[in-house]
Amino acid sequence: MIESMANWFLSLTWFPQMELASVKLLSVLLVGAGLFAFIAVNAIVLVYVERKVSAFMQVRLGPMRVGPYGTLQTVADALKLLLKEDIIPTLADSILFRVGPFIILISAIVAFAAIPFSPTVTAADMSIGLYYIVSISSIVVVGIVMSGWASNNKWSLYGAMRSAAQIVSYEIPVGLTLLAVVAMAGSLNMNEIIIAQGGSSNLFHWIPLPLPNWYMFNNPFLFIAFFMYIIGATAEINRTPFDLPESESELVAGFMTEYSGIRWALFFLSEYANFTLVAFLTAVVFMGGWQSPFETIFAAKTSLLVLLALALAWTGYVKTKANRLSIYPLAIIGLSTIAAWLFPGFAIWITEPGLFWIAMKVLSLIFLLMWFRWTFPRLRVDQLMYVSWKVLMPIALFNLIGVATWMWLTGEIQF
Amino acid sequence: MNYFKNIYIAISTLMTGMKLTLGYFVRPREYVTLQYPDEVWPIPERNIGTGELASYNVIRSKLHVDIDDCIGCKKCERACPVGCISIDVLKGDKGEDLGVTKNGTSIKLVVTKHQIDMSECMFCDLCTHPCPEDCIYMEADYRFERNDNKRKDVTVKERWRDRSTLIYDFAKIAQEDVDARTAKIEEENRLKAEEKEKAMAEKLAAAAAKQTAKADAEQTQNVKADVETTLFKTTEGGES
Numbered sequence: 160m161i162e163s164m165a166n167w168f169l170s171l172t173w174f175p176q177m178e179l180a181s182v183k184l185l186s187v188l189l190v191g192a193g194l195f196a197f198i199a200v201n202a203i204v205l206v207y208v209e210r211k212v213s214a215f216m217q218v219r220l221g222p223m224r225v226g227p228y229g230t231l232q233t234v235a236d237a238l239k240l241l242l243k244e245d246i247i248p249t250l251a252d253s254i255l256f257r258v259g260p261f262i263i264l265i266s267a268i269v270a271f272a273a274i275p276f277s278p279t280v281t282a283a284d285m286s287i288g289l290y291y292i293v294s295i296s297s298i299v300v301v302g303i304v305m306s307g308w309a310s311n312n313k314w315s316l317y318g319a320m321r322s323a324a325q326i327v328s329y330e331i332p333v334g335l336t337l338l339a340v341v342a343m344a345g346s347l348n349m350n351e352i353i354i355a356q357g358g359s360s361n362l363f364h365w366i367p368l369p370l371p372n373w374y375m376f377n378n379p380f381l382f383i384a385f386f387m388y389i390i391g392a393t394a395e396i397n398r399t400p401f402d403l404p405e406s407e408s409e410l411v412a413g414f415m416t417e418y419s420g421i422r423w424a425l426f427f428l429s430e431y432a433n434f435t436l437v438a439f440l441t442a443v444v445f446m447g448g449w450q451s452p453f454e455t456i457f458a459a460k461t462s463l464l465v466l467l468a469l470a471l472a473w474t475g476y477v478k479t480k481a482n483r484l485s486i487y488p489l490a491i492i493g494l495s496t497i498a499a500w501l502f503p504g505f506a507i508w509i510t511e512p513g514l515f516w517i518a519m520k521v522l523s524l525i526f527l528l529m530w531f532r533w534t535f536p537r538l539r540v541d542q543l544m545y546v547s548w549k550v551l552m553p554i555a556l557f558n559l560i561g562v563a564t565w566m567w568l569t570g571e572i573q574f
Numbered sequence: 575m576n577y578f579k580n581i582y583i584a585i586s587t588l589m590t591g592m593k594l595t596l597g598y599f600v601r602p603r604e605y606v607t608l609q610y611p612d613e614v615w616p617i618p619e620r621n622i623g624t625g626e627l628a629s630y631n632v633i634r635s636k637l638h639v640d641i642d643d644c645i646g647c648k649k650c651e652r653a654c655p656v657g658c659i660s661i662d663v664l665k666g667d668k669g670e671d672l673g674v675t676k677n678g679t680s681i682k683l684v685v686t687k688h689q690i691d692m693s694e695c696m697f698c699d700l701c702t703h704p705c706p707e708d709c710i711y712m713e714a715d716y717r718f719e720r721n722d723n724k725r726k727d728v729t730v731k732e733r734w735r736d737r738s739t740l741i742y743d744f745a746k747i748a749q750e751d752v753d754a755r756t757a758k759i760e761e762e763n764r765l766k767a768e769e770k771e772k773a774m775a776e777k778l779a780a781a782a783a784k785q786t787a788k789a790d791a792e793q794t795q796n797v798k799a800d801v802e803t804t805l806f807k808t809t810e811g812g813e814s
């Protein structure tokens with residue numbers, strides 16, 4: 160993307176004829192600024208979405224006062240955080256205290272460089288993209304321990320220690336589940352992993368449904384690996400079933416206890432950046448990234464019909480269970496089915512653009528993680544370790560062997 | 575096997591929880607939150623009286639006075655145990671028609687002030703029973719906030735201590751009218767007092783004249799005696 164952007168700049172007539180290296184540097188800066196803007200706006204939107212989702216799950220309304228339906232609430236909150244006093248405790252380690260949040264934020268932002276938003280929009284299409292993301296995003300723990308230690312506060316220190324233990328533990332099952340996918344794809348390049356998941360749905364699959372050819376549905380072992388990856392990723396980004404580092408009811412705010420104002424906002428920003436990063440990684444690795452689930456317009460039409468049938472079944476279920484008719488999903492899917500059938504041109508958006516599809520996948524994964532957060536109670540420390548070492552680890556190893564066996568059985572590898 | 579059972583139980587219970595939250599998520603219209611200043615809970619119409627008091631279904635939240643029916647008898651003011659009602663009345667003009675209450679009593683007095691300090695009221699409902707016109711009663715409206723304490727010249731602290739938003743003045747009569755009536759009554763009183771004074775002065779003058787006449791008569795009569803008394807007057811005298 161950097162190369163093509165630099166070449167595009169040089170092809171412009173009004174652009175000053177500079178050396179290729181400096182134009183590349185300019186492109187790198189522009190891409191970095193774009194990524195940061197994306198992450199910041201994304202965090203603002205996601206905080207609002209999270210508050211609304213949590214509100215609806217708890218039969219509340221959520222923010223309603225600032226702007227229509229409270230849409231400007233997070234903008235107001237961000238402004239407030241920027242204007243707040245920046246307090247550094249007297250006995251805190253001043254340098255580490257200042258540096259900590261930036262390390263966390265940088266590790267979250269830098270990892271976005273290898274995320275393929277679409278075949279052309281990939282900041283750095285590197286051959287070891289997956290490895291890079293996994294390794295860079297584990298630097299977060301350094302920043303967390305740094306800020307927790309520097310705060311000179313027992314809650315912060317406890318939070319940081321828990322965070323270190325948790326992230327180090329969950330790196331292993333997460334790495335093993337990703338390794339299974341890497342074994343299937345035979346590549347660490349994110350775009351190649353996505354391309355390997357292309358192709359239309361296969362009716363003669365291990366699941367007798369017209370499902371897309373994603374790794375998630377590729378074989379039963381990877382199906383389990385998908386859910387294990389979700390669990391491990393939730394633990395790695397410190398979200399609620401595993402939010403021990405900042406458990407509000409035990410440790411005030413964990414490693415962020417002493418922070419205020421803009422530094423606290425940086426923690427929040429990096430939390431949501433990591434959240435999005437994990438959703439992107441899951442979408443890329445297990446759900447086909449920017450690939451459309453429908454290969455052809457015909458497949459799109461038939462799949463929409465299947466979706467319509469599923470929506471009908473769901474509506475009927477809701478009707479019988481709650482004596483209430485939820486028409487919206489039915490209406491949306493039905494209308495798009497009719498539109499796709501009547502105007503084949505309409506269905507092109509279903510098959511073509513990658514940005515739309517990766518956005519849809521990422522948003523549904525984000526909703527899944529929010530759903531987790533507002534449903535599950537927090538684990539105890541020993542339960543956390545139990546889940547990591549005694550449940551996820553053995554199953555991940557078993558899965559890895561299972562995937563290898565599956566590949567041998569289906570003839571993808573030979574001995 | 576306990577190990578796999580644990581995993582199964584964990585997954586199934588988590589699924590139960592997720593089903594529940596999704597159920598609430600897909601029907602957000604069931605929320606119970608009310609956007610308070612814009613919408614309020616309906617006030618329940620309950621009947622708290624039985625038997626003879628069956629009609630007594632008042633939720634005691636705020637005192638209200640139908641000032642058009644008030645005859646200014648001050649019975650409620652006297653009944654109030656905490657003294658939160660203060661009433662001022664003025665006499666009506668002679669022959670002035672001040673209206674009739676809903677019970678048919680003609681009003682004789684002008685109520686210039688009927689102030690109830692709701693910060694002192696203890697909602698005992700004792701003031702409502704003595705009222706002969708049933709014009710003071712408890713309302714179910716629980717909202718006391720008013721938007722009229724935005725004065726700039728008071729500090730925040732003063733505003734917090736300020737109770738003026740809880741003091742309700744029900745009298746509708748305009749200040750000019752009150753002033754005019756007071757002036758008129760004062761004028762009347764003054765005229766009356768003057769008249770009285772004049773009458774008193776006349777009376778006094780008449781009495782004094784009578785006295786002097788009597789005294790003159792006595793004087794001429796008692797000249798001899800006077801002379802005698804002065805002759806025999808002791809040092810402690812001065813009785814005349």
